[in-house]
Amino acid sequence: MPRYEFKEGSSNKFWEISLTGTSFTTRWGRIGTDGQEKTQSFSDTATAKKEYDKLVREKEKKGYELVGDGEGGDDEGDGEAGESASNPELEAAIFSNPENADAYLVYGDWLQRQGDPRGELIALQHAALQASGDEAINLKKQIAKHLKSFKDSLLGDLADAEDEEELKVEWHLGFIKSARVGQKDYDSDRNVAELVKELLAHPSARFLRGLTIGMAHFDDENDYSDVIEGLTEGLSEMGGSKTLQDLFIGDFEYPDDTEISWSHLHDISGLYKLLPNLRTLRLRGGSLELGTVNLPELRELTIETGGLPLSAVKSIAAATWPKLEKLEVWFGQDNYGGEGGVEDIQPLLDGKGLPNLKSLGLCNTEFTDDLCKVLPKAKLLAQLERLDLSKGIMSDEGARILAESAAAFAHLKHIDFTENTLTDEGERLVSKLCPSVSAGNQREFEEDYRYSAVGE
Incomplete structure (x- = not known):
């Protein structure tokens, strides 16, 4: 049973409350006595929880502070590590919908009855989500105090790593x-x-x-x-x-x-x-x-590498991504294991298995100019909103090819050409392909020595 105490001047009082289903029991009195006890019942668990939270907030506003679980322990003494309570049925409700706060509250009520500090933490954090102003500040302090007081129970052997x-x-x-x-x-x-x-x-x-x-x-x-x-x-x-x-x-x-x-x-x-x-x-x-990719719920995939092996390139091209919305791949340099070219990612450009893709990044490549030749006619382009060709070796020639097919890119919300090898003229050529274009921060162009931005 969560225990609160108020000590000020001649006042030396305690107050405890325990929620069980559609009712809660309170016990109060002077510290050192058994005090008085009262049980209140309600029509449903939601109403009981609402009134429970209301009473707790009222006591906290009056200056009562949480000191333990009602078994006579103090802030530090109740923090010893122990076995966590577990209720598979209540946990299943959370697993089925991790966004459902009500499922956590029901589980929290049960945990409190088992003396598990996670139960009180659920109540405090849920109240904080609903609160504002001074009440929110006070609850934040209580949560921090609770986490500190019960650190050993809440983290156990993990506490050392956090420290x-x-x-x-x-x-x-x-x-x-x-x-x-x-x-x-x-x-x-x-x-x-x-x-x-x-x-x-x-x-x-x-x-x-x-x-x-x-x-x-x-x-x-x-x-x-x-x-x-x-x-x-x-x-x-x-x-x-x-x-x-x-x-x-x-x-x-x-x-x-x-x-x-x-x-x-x-x-x-x-x-x-x-x-x-x-x-x-x-x-x-x-x-x-990557092997054979099977991630049916994936929305975003980002791969940042200085050298992507051909086998991984082919895994990406062969995957079916029914819900993928964003794909960003850094291909890297040949010197660091980067392999593959436009022909290896053609299935991507054809939009195979990518019905929901809106953002595509083909970054850090040493075949950016070759991409410029095929992108205007790529089937996937029409469904995209954002295109990222940054960190590659795109030259003014690649910029010229894109500018000649400007209409194919006009629907895009944003294109990123940063960290390529464009001159001022190349930047000018691509600057108006769509409403928002990033083309600054270019690297020096050297005809015989060009490489993607990230290698080693």
């Missing part, structure tokens, strides 16, 4: 909504693969929606093979994730943390069947293998 800033989490309605894991610096000896597995298995990450993986190894080339293996194993042990929608592998700064081609992603195809509801996938690094 060392190698795990960062965002809480939403009592659970971790998104997380970032990765080594902090060259002094780190954190096993990121094991940390990923621990996170996925943790009760607080039961409804994880977003996962970002930063540096896996500072002390050598940044190889993600063990991390992807750990991610695959962790997801397999939980039967796949029904809630994970956003995945980013390779959240590092290049060249400050490591070079993009010194990071190796390897084969990620084993993740597909374990992430049936994945909406966005972002991959940064080299040595990428």
Whole structure:
């Protein structure tokens, strides 16, 4: 039972409240006594919860502060790690619709009755979502205090990684909504693969929606093979994730943390069947293998590499993306493993398996001028709203070809030509292809030595 206390002057009072279905029980009195108890019943759970929240807010406005779960513990003492309560039926309701706040509230009521601090956190965070002004500020403070007081229970063995800033989490309605894991610096000896597995298995990450993986190894080339293996194993042990929608592998700064081609992603195809509801996938690094792509719910795919192998190029071209809306691919340099050309992405240009694509990025290529020759007649162009040809080796000749077919691009909302090798004349030629064109920040043109912007 959540316990609140008020200590000011001669006042030394407590107040407790416990919500159960369509009723709640309150107990109050002077600290050190048993106090008085009262139970109130309502017509439905929604009304009971509304009145419950109202009473809690009234007490908080009067200066009562949450101190524990009603069993006599204090702020720090109740934070010891323990087994998390679990109710498969109530969890199933959230899995079926992670956006349904009511499902969290019902689960939160049950968790509170089990003495699980996630229950009170759900109530506090839900109230904060509805509040404004001073009430919102007060609730934010209470949430921060609750997270600190029950840190061990809420994070367990993960607390150490958070303290060392190698795990960062965002809480939403009592659970971790998104997380970032990765080594902090060259002094780190954190096993990121094991940390990923621990996170996925943790009760607080039961409804994880977003996962970002930063540096896996500072002390050598940044190889993600063990991390992807750990991610695959962790997801397999939980039967796949029904809630994970956003995945980013390779959240590092290049060249400050490591070079993009010194990071190796390897084969990620084993993740597909374990992430049936994945909406966005972002991959940064080299040595990428995609295999046969099957991500029916994916909306956005971004691949940033200094050299994309031909096998990965063909995987992208052969994939069927029924709901994909944005595709951005960095092809890279031949010196760093970049392979393929226009003929290898022709299925993309023909729009095969891309009925909903609106934004296309064919970036960091060494065949940009060749793209300029085929884009005006590409079947896919008519359905696009945005086109990104940045970071390539586009010359004034490519700009001239596009300008001669300007009508084919007039419907686009935006085109990006930045970081190519255009002169002022080339920039002028493409500047009016559509209402919004980015053509600045060009690199120097050298006829015999041209390369895409990002390689090593």
